[in-house]
Amino acid sequence: MSLVDSTAVFEARAASIGVPDDVVAAMALKGWVSHGTYAFAVATQPGADEQAFLDGVIIPLLGGADHIAAPKLRRLFFESHTLTSAELRRQVDSTEQEAPRKLPAPEISQRMEMLQARIRPLIVANFMEPSHHLINSLVQCVEDGRVRYIEWSRCTSRTQEVNNIKEDGDLKIWKTDSTGTIKATTKEPSIVASLNTELDVHNALRRRGVAYEIAQAMTFEVHEAIINYFFFELKKDPMEGFGQVTLQQVAAADRELHVRLAEATRGGFKTGPAGELPLDIHVKRILDGPELKWMLMPLPKRAAGKPTTDGPSKSSNDAESKRNKAEPNKTKQDSLKLKRLKRTPMPKKLVGCVPCNDEGQPLCFAFNLGTCASSSDCPKGLHMCCKKGCNKRHAFVACINEEVQPVAASRKRGTAAVKVDDSRPSEPVAKRKRLVTGLQPRGGRAPLLLSDFKFKIDVTSEDVDIPSHISESVHPPFQGIPIHSKLISSRLVSEVGDEGEKRTRVVSTFGVFRSPFEFLHRAMTLEHPLDTPHNVDKCNLKAILFIRDHSASEVVQFRAKQLKKYMSRAAQMSEEEFRFKETLDVDVRRVLEGKRLLLFKEMAADANVGDETLFQELTEGFRLTGEMPQSKQFPAKLKPAMISVQQLRESSVWAKKMIHSSCRRVGSDPEIAKAVFEETQQQLKGRERKGRGELWFDKLRLTLVMSLYKTLLTGGVPPSSSLRVLRLLLRVRVSKFRED
DSSP: OOGGGOHHHHHHHHHHTTOOHHHHHHHHHTTOOSHHHHTTSSSSOTTTOHHHHIIIIIHHHHSSTTOTTHHHHHHHHHHHHHHHHHHHHHHHHOOTTSOOOOOOHHHHHHHHHHHHHHHTTSOOOGGGSBOHHHHHHHHHHHHHTOOOOOOGGGOOBHHHHHHOOOSOTTOEEEEEOTTSOEEEEEOOOOOOOOOSSHHHHHHHHHHHHHHHHHTTSSOHHHHHHHHHHHHHHHHSOOOTTBOOOOHHHHHHHHHHHHHHHHHHTTTOOOOOTTSOOTTHHHHHHHHHSSTTTGGGSOOBOOOOOOOOOSSOOHHHHHHHHHHHHHOTTOOHHHHHHHHHHHTOOOOGGGTTSOSBOTTSOBBOHHHHHTOOOOSSOBTTBBOSOOSTTTOOSSOHHHHHHTOSSHHHHHHHHTOOOOEEEOSOOOOOHHHHHHHHHTSSOOOTTSOOSSOSEEEEEEEEESSSOOOSBOOTTOOTTOTTSOTTOEEEEEEEEEEEOTTSOEEEEEEEEEEEEOOHHHHHHHHHTOOOGGGSGGGSOHHHHHHHHHHHHSOHHHHHHHHHHHHHHHHHHHHHTHHHHHHHHHTSOHHHHHHTTTOOHHHHHHHHHHTTOOOTTHHHHHHHOOOSSSOOOOOSSSOOOOOOOOSOHHHHHHHHHHHHHHHHHHHTSSOOOHHHHHHHHHHHHHHHTTGGGSOHHHHHHHHHHHHHHHHHHHHHHTTOOOHHHHHHHHHHHHHOOOOOOOOO
């Protein structure tokens, strides 16, 4: 609720300028309970029509124009009109960069008192009272009609807000206003709510519930149902083998709840049929649904490490005896001191290094990080590399900088290195199986328009279980990968170690999903491949453009004219059509008896059909062997050569044997074999127009066909085998021949 619509603000302002309480009550009877309603008490602007204001406001309320409270009503009317105009201008010129709209303090106090009276004996005070910044953030959501998630750390209390002190009062930041002008504004101090314990989280959520009630977005009771739902799942005893629900799961479920609320209120905030606040009905439905339950399910416990035995092993005893022989003067206290030194916490940039050398002398961390001012050993420790096994007189930073690859450098430092690959991930095996079965027909000619994954990440591991999905409690080295990422593939990779040894590692590829809003935004920018005219042939595209550029009556007239033209031509060519059909073969004439062939030929010429042999092949037939002439109806597609000349020569031996083996299986058909032989000889007549490589291939084909023809004469080739021979000859793909 804005300032102009607040009854509490209006009454407080009227009292501050001295308007009597009985006059304010009389104004309420007329419906003038806010600045917004009082500004339109009369249909005139302040000072424009005094008589209309007297007749409409002063006399009905005060009884006379000379009453002592008349100037105060005029002042209040002027202020109401000014505030209402300013509010309308703010709504028109508002931008996303503006600060949240502030709810007036009297309105906050009035709503707080109403809530306190309803929820007694629970007291809204101290840590339970939300900060005004939290309230104003939710008020802005209500005014915009959009749900925004408020992080738990921003659910601060009024006590924190009051006690907050700016560190630098002169600190300014540059921001743009609604007109685009850059101005210096004071930065608001950032305060964060304490979330150290479950009680702190519970109090923060309760403060958010009070703020929702004051902002008139959700009742306090409904928000309490959300808190009870979350903490019931948090404190519920899990089954054997499963861990306790964590606060991270509760936080994720809380975010999912607000995402579902945003989906349910796309059309804006609307009150319920019985006067419920905008979010009350949707919250009850979401809590009863399965959206949050699966996020609050207990997760399986991680396998515990193998327990160590009480007594020392044989290998440890041998190592201990050797160490004692090499260092006879070392006492038990020295060994304990050395163990304590090796457990010293390391700086973040030196994780994986050692804090001391083999003798137990500490190493200087500042020297290894390159920040030590001393040029030699200092009281902090020796100036030696803290990399395990190095023990050289240089800093750890210099040792790492010798590595060219950042991943190898990170591995030497002992930190996790994650490779991010922004290229499109390959399809999972399960998806490929669906393609084979036809459940989701997406082949190479119709790829996915939008990938399921935003990007993919490659992780190298060794001797660890690879998870199928990334959870919050994932084990090393898979930390750092976004939660809910999916395993796409994994492969073995052999690497050579620093000392020349061969190691086998597993490279796992994880796909990171897009958020629903990112996927929707990308999907809305895509175009369907069939929406573009490039896939339409020229004739149909020309017809589409003609229909687009002409009216329906013009299209009808054009079609009637064309139909009349060809009907007239059919009548004129009827005798010629009869004489032409008499020249056709008997079987062909029986099939084409009812067809107007000459009219078809003329229509094809008018339509600019480029197939010059179409009419001849229709009436006289076409050859089963040899090369077919181009129809010019489809774009030419040339397949690149796949094998070399040497490979072709080597494959001719088994190709000939394959032809012979396939020709001996069933019956014989010497007629087709003879036709193939004659066609091959006819093609070889033009060999003077071909290159040497092509001549060699023609000789190979002629040899194969002659061998086949001889076999056919003996009666051992089936009819289907002849066609199989043709297919084999057509499948042989010859690379670009070079001069022998």
